[in-house]
Amino acid sequence: MAKIAINIATGSLQQPEIIVGIDLGTTNSLVSIIHPDTKKPIALKEHDSSSLVPSVVHFGEAGAITVGEEAKKYLITEPHNTVFSAKRLMGKSYKDISDNASFFSYKVIDDGTDNLVKVQVGDKFYSPIDLSSFILKELKHRAEHILKTPVNKAVITVPAYFNDAQRQATRDAGKLAGLDVLRIVNEPTAASLAYGLGLNKEAEKTIAVYDLGGGTFDISILKITNGIFEVLSTNGDTYLGGDDMDNAIVKYWLQQSGVSEDELKQNKELTQAIRLKAEEAKKHLSLNDTFTAELNGDALSITRADFEQLIHPLVDKTLACCKNALKDAGLKTSDIDAIVMVGGSTRVPAVKNTISNFFGKPVNDSVNPDEVVALGAAIQADILAGNNKDVLLLDITPLSLGIETAGGLMDVLIPRNSKIPNKVGRQYTTQVDGQDSMRISVYQGERDLVQHNRKLAEFNLTGIPGMPAGMPKVEVSFLINADGILVVKAKELRSGVEQSIEVKSQYGLTDAEVEQMLMDSIAHAKEDIATRALVEARTEGEQLLQTTERFIQKNAAHLTKEEMMETAGAMQALQLAITMEDKNLIQTKIEALNDISRPYAERIMDIAVSSAMKGKTI
Missing domain, CATH: 1.20.1270.10 (Substrate Binding Domain Of Dnak; Chain:A; Domain 2)
Known part of the structure; x- marks a missing residue:
């Protein structure tokens, strides 16, 4: 007898399996789905609450972990146990973030190497993957609670400039949260999909996606041809956003009240209170000309004109990034067919007007800018589920492909669900002084240790000149052609020594075996x-x-x-x-x-x- 799943909350029939779209953000994260009745994307929220989950993780007594609004309360009272902006650490070494180390109030470990950063809370060490997995787990629970059904599959978005390591880290975080990550999608691509751009296969468009969030700014120039999105250029500032607007108002009020910044630093409760008031003022001034309030007996006020003058330098900084992105893409403002606005800070009228004037055309801002990326991720999920027949899906790799590295670990070069044809390369080095050969073992599968994956091929790169450990640069490249044939090459870049091997199409696995490998990877993720x-x-x-x-x-x-x-x-x-x-x-x-x-x-x-x-x- 067939079983039919019914959603208790809405009474509607459910699809066999829901695939959610997740926007894993620096400041806030959220989850969305295609509504089974309206077939439109919606962000999931409970009753009157917000769809946004602050990307904040708090570590309490006896290993208790809280995420979101609850965790946010501890930012002031327990800064050492409360982690925010973990996304900034994804795929990064301490050297990458050392210039901005003071930004983090929690302990980021400096081991003086190029190893990925770790965060220390008490006597435990967490990787950015662990931290992001806690946020994703919270989003998964939230979705399951609202939909009254298990949620195991997701599409997760990342910035267009994220490199291979950062994308792989995001996939790993999803896996650790119990999610099968079907695709990692660029945030500007998702935002464009939410506006229906790229869904018409005949249309050819060049789009600018202007994304101003709480703490980061990105501008991406995309070209859409036959439903395929190509990132022409990206630019931005990872330490520029709505928080800087709030700080500008705080400084303005300090001058008004005669309180020094040092005094403010001594009083953390006052700092938080005045910052929240500043955020309230910013939002209020999007719809009104003046804002007045009282704090500790002091009258605080600001006009929209004063606010716009305060943020003028910040908006100008974003314009400089836009100019650079256009220059890198080799385009003029007149070449841009549409501008998509993303991120809560784009609600500020001065931002909209400036950007509209710069590009010489109205901006797309009808979709909630906080939700637009997650909604686009849900559309992408719907395409992957095969429900949206209008969009062409290219052939994809059924399982991840990678090589064995130190300690028997699987290093993924081509993640599962990558489009075919595909080419990717990564550099490795030797571990022992004078090492003259390197074994390249190619594996397929989703587990972290190669012993649990399927070996496809193996060859030795010999003739590496004798050098100290760490000196040789061996580039391993994977190329999958349109027929699904994988060519693996290894080349020592200093000497030019090269070796390659060809692995045949689809690697002889049945659908059931692929499914079993995926199920195992989720079951054993932790x-x-x-x-x-x-x-x-x-x-x-x-x-x-x-x-x-x-x-x-x-x-x-x-x-x-x-x-x-x-x-x-x-x-x-x-x-x-x-x-x-x-x-x-x-x-x-x-x-x-x-x-x-x-x-x-x-x-x-x-x-x-x-x-x-x-x-x-x-």
């Missing part, structure tokens, strides 16, 4: 990612031990006896931790060894520099 984190921590620890040992051998004369003893103790503790099954313990011991070696490493570096200045080498 333990897989925990295993990956443990293997990565061990590899990082072993590399640190090797480099520390080499450094000490070379510079023993410049170290004190105490430093030698302390270092030996810390190395022993790390060596022991590596044998345990505790990732956080290994990270703690890595951090301890780094703390001991950093001061003398800097001192020896200074000696080397001053000797070099005198014309000597050390």
Whole structure:
């Protein structure tokens, strides 16, 4: 007997499986679906509440984790235990964010390497993937609560400028949250879909997507041909948004009231209160000419004209980015057919008018700018589900393709559901001094350890010139042609040594086997990612031990006896931790060894520099 699912909340018949669209944002995130009755995209919300979930995670007593509005309350009272803007950390090393480290009120670990950042809360270490997975898990629960049905499949959006590592990190976060991520879609593409741009296959259009959120600004120029979106250029500022508008109002009021910024810093409750009032003023001035309020007995007021003057430099900054994006795309403002407005801060009339004047045409702003990306993601999900027959879906890869890296980990080069034909390359290096060959093992599957995936091929790249570990640059490239044949190439860039192998089409798996591999990857996501984190921590620890040992051998004369003893103790503790099954313990011991070696490493570096200045080498 066939079972029919009915949504208790709406009484409507349900599709066999719902695929949700998720906008994983820096400031806010949300989830949307195509409504089964109206066939229109809607953002999910409960009764009168907002569709937005603040992208904030709070770590409380006894491991309790809260996400969203609840977590936001702790930003002032418990800043060290409350993580915001985790999206800024996705796929980044500490070096990438070091210039803006002061922006984060929580502890971002600096291990002096190119390894991906970690956040420390108490004695636990979290990757940006963990943090984003908590937000995605909350969105999944929220959707399931509203729809009264399990939600296991999603399309997630990312900025157009996200690189391969950042996209893979977003996929991993989805998997960890229990979601099968069918596609990662560029945010400007999703916003364009929400306006119906690109749904007409005959139309050829060039579009500017202007996205001004709470903390970030992006401008993307897209070309749509036959329903295929091509990103021509992107530009922006990852530290510019509505928060800066609020701060401009706060500074204006401080001048009015005579309170200094230092006084404000001492009083965190007042800081938060005045910031919330400033946000209220900004919103109020979109529809009114003046705003007045009272705070701690002080009268606060601002006119729309004053506000527009305050934010003029901020809007000008976005215009400079627009000019750069057009220049990079080799276009003029007259070449742009449509402008799509995204992000809550584009509600400010001064922003709309300035952008409209700059491009010389009205902007598209009829869709809620907070929801437009998520709505577009739901449309993309509907296309993937095969419900929207008007849009062509290109052939895609059924399972992820990648190679084996240190510790038996799977490094995905072409994620599942990627369009065919496809080409991607990534650089690797050697782990041992003088290593003259590298084994390239090609795997297919969704699990984090290659032992759980399917091996497709293997070959050796030989003849790598003897160099210190980390020096050779080996580029591994995957090319899938229109027939689904995969060609894997490995080339050592310094010497030009090259080797390649061809793997036949579709790799002989039935639909049932593919489905089983996907189900396994979701079922084991938590333990897989925990295993990956443990293997990565061990590899990082072993590399640190090797480099520390080499450094000490070379510079023993410049170290004190105490430093030698302390270092030996810390190395022993790390060596022991590596044998345990505790990732956080290994990270703690890595951090301890780094703390001991950093001061003398800097001192020896200074000696080397001053000797070099005198014309000597050390």
